[in-house]
Structure formats: structure tokens, C-alpha cells
Amino acid sequence: MARSVWVKAALAIAAIAVLVIAGREAGALIPRFASWVDALGVWGPIAFITGYTIAAVLLVPGSWLTLAAGAIFGLGWGVLYVMVGATSGAAAAFLIGRYLARGLVERRLGADARFAAIDRAVGAEGARLVLLLRLTPVVPYSALNYALGLTRVRFLDYLAGSIGMLPATVLYVYTGMIAGDLATIAAGGASVARGPAYYAVLALGLGATLGVTLLATRLARRALSDALP
Numbered sequence: 001m002a003r004s005v006w007v008k009a010a011l012a013i014a015a016i017a018v019l020v021i022a023g024r025e026a027g028a029l030i031p032r033f034a035s036w037v038d039a040l041g042v043w044g045p046i047a048f049i050t051g052y053t054i055a056a057v058l059l060v061p062g063s064w065l066t067l068a069a070g071a072i073f074g075l076g077w078g079v080l081y082v083m084v085g086a087t088s089g090a091a092a093a094f095l096i097g098r099y100l101a102r103g104l105v106e107r108r109l110g111a112d113a114r115f116a117a118i119d120r121a122v123g124a125e126g127a128r129l130v131l132l133l134r135l136t137p138v139v140p141y142s143a144l145n146y147a148l149g150l151t152r153v154r155f156l157d158y159l160a161g162s163i164g165m166l167p168a169t170v171l172y173v174y175t176g177m178i179a180g181d182l183a184t185i186a187a188g189g190a191s192v193a194r195g196p197a198y199y200a201v202l203a204l205g206l207g208a209t210l211g212v213t214l215l216a217t218r219l220a221r222r223a224l225s226d227a228l229p
Contacts, residue, residue: 034068044072049085056089057096059142063172070176078173079166086169087162090145094158097149123152125215130161132215135208141165164208171201 033051037044052065065085069078122129130153133139148158 034065034072037068038072045077045081048072048081049088052082052085053089053092056086056142056145057092062086062089062141066169066172067176067179070173071179075170075174075177078177079170082169082173083166086141086165087159090141090162091155091159093142093145094149094155097146098155101146102150119152123154126154126157127161129153129215130158131164132208132211134162134164135167135204135211167201167204 037048037051040047048065048069052062055062055065062082066078066082069082072078073081130148133144133148134141
């Protein structure tokens, strides 16, 4: 039994390594992908959403694709397409983490009363915890998708909390629209505009970070009180 667990753990680590390597390779193709989408006309949105979904599963940082959405589609449609693609990719990664790795985590830590209590507490917070984590710039979007799949957070709560991606999405799409040139974005010449919107999103992110810290502390305290005599 122990050998089987170690084999599955090794396979999980290998799968993560493959995803990271594939993500780096795919990240280098983003400029070409954006130019291809721009040339597709009415089929561009479908191709973009599909590509964004795949990129999220492969752990490709979504910032360049989000910037490209602004340059290709403008603010309104760009935000819509990014949110659909990002949410779809987040859902896929969440389900992969839950159904491929959750069982392994439970078998390794399920006997630990403290882990079980913390897991229950996280699941009980649901959408509020996911929302705060999505607003927090400290937690990477791609890694968070898989990490939350290992918890008891309900799938519908996870999707509802993903609305927290909206403020940063608007900011990056707007920056891409202002840049307006895929070549500039691909060369790294598009930086986030440091106007009022930037500082508003920054303040929101810092507030969310504080909120996550306080909530995590409260959850841990509650879980330990439940787990320990």
C-alpha cells in the first residue's frame, strides 16, 4: 500500500513538472498566438478563449494574454473574453487537482485531525475565501487553481469566488488597449498604467491580502480548537 502511495506521489510530481515545462514552452508562443487570433476575424474570440483555457491548465501566466486581449478586442469585449477563458481554465485546473490529487492528499494527511479540521473550515468559508484569494496579488492565479482543488471548497463556491479576478483583468485589458500594438506587448514594452485605476486595484489587492491573512488565522485557530482536546 505504501509503495502504491509513493508511486502515485512520484507520478503527481512528474505531471507537475511536465505542466511547468509545457507552460514555459507555450508562454514563448503567446505573441504568435495573439497575432493568429487577431487575423481570425469572427472566429478570434473562440480561439482566444480556448487558448486561454489551455494556458491556465499548463500554468502559463495569463498576464500577456490579458494584455493582448485589450489590443485585439478592446476593453469591453476583451474583459468578457478574458473572464470566460480564465474562469474556464480555472475550472479545468481545479477539477484536475481535485480528482487526480485530492485522494492522495487525503490518504497521506487524512488521519491528521488538525489537517481534517482545517480542511473543513476552509470548505465552510467557500466563496468568501476564494474571492479574497483571487483579489490577492500575492497568490499566483495558475497555482491557486490547482491548490484549491485539493481543499473541500465546493465547485460552485469556487466559481462564484472567481469574480475576484475582475478588477485586475480590467486593469490589464485596459493597459493592452492603450498599448494597442501586439509587437509592443510581445517585446515587454507594455507596462501596467500607473493611473488611479492602478492604485485602486493595488489598494484592493493589499486589502484582500490583509483579509486573507486575518481569515486564515481565524480558520487555523478554529480548526485547532476543533482538532485538539
